[in-house]
Each structure stands twice: as structure tokens, then as C-alpha cells.
Amino acid sequence: SYTYLDTESPSNATPPxxxxxxxxxxxxxxxxxxxxxxxxLRDRGDLYVGMYYVGDRDDAIGxxxxxxxxxxxxxxxTALTYDLSRNFQVFGRIDN
Numbered sequence: 642s643y644t645y646l647d648t649e650s651p652s653n654a655t656p657p658x659x660x661x662x663x664x665x666x667x668x669x670x671x672x673x674x675x676x677x678x679x680x681x682l683r684d685r686g687d688l689y690v691g692m693y694y695v696g697d698r699d700d701a702i703g704x705x706x707x708x709x710x711x712x713x714x715x716x717x718x719t720a721l722t723y724d725l726s727r728n729f730q731v732f733g734r735i736d737n
Contacts, residue, residue: 642674643674644671644672645670646670646671646672648664649662649663649664649665650662650663650665663699664698664699665699666698666699666700666701667711668698669698669713670696670697671694671695672694672696673693673694674692674693674694676689676690676692677691678690681721685723685724686721686722686723686724687722688719688721689718689720689721690717690718690719691717691718691719692715692716692717693715693718694713694714695714695715696713697710697711697712697713698710698711699711716736717737718735718736719734719735720732720733720734720735721733
């Protein structure tokens with residue numbers, strides 16, 4: 642999934658000067674989520690890989706507040722399950 646978010650609101654508490662349109666704080670313009678899930682190991686296992694991207698976004702720090710840019714980041718998670726029998730399953734997961 643992909644989200645493009647274009648928020649704009651007159652500033653009333655943080656820079657830029659009052660009344661000047663600005664991107665809303667802490668809302669990234671771009672977000673992307675990609676997931677992959679597949680049966681593996683002769684249909685006894687299940688592999689999952691997910692990637693989540695969040696673009697840079699504005700924030701405010703200090704008093705009086707100063708507008709700063711928080712850098713973009715990527716999170717990658719993976720998991721694997723394996724059926725030992727009909728009643729037992731082993732599960733492992735790595736989260737970033």
C-alpha cells in the first residue's frame with residue numbers, strides 16, 4: 642500500500658510565522674507498506690517478510706519551538722513458522 646498525504650494548515654503556534662500555510666507536524670508526505678507471505682519447505686513452513694517506509698516529516702522542538710525535519714526510515718520484519726506435526730508449530734521472528 643502507498644499513501645501520499647498533502648496536509649497544509651495555517652500556522653498558529655510554530656514557525657513559520659503566524660498565518661503562513663505549513664505542512665502539519667509529524668505527518669509524512671510518503672508512506673509505503675509491502676508484505677510478502679509464502680508457504681515453503683514442502684508446505685510445512687510459512688515465510689513472511691514485511692517492509693514499512695515512512696518519509697521525512699516536520700516536527701517542532703524546544704520553547705519557543707523551532708521547526709525541524711525528522712529523517713525518513715525503513716522497518717523490515719521477517720517471520721518463519723514450521724509445522725512439526727498437526728498439533729505443534731515452531732515460530733521465529735526478527736523485527737527491526
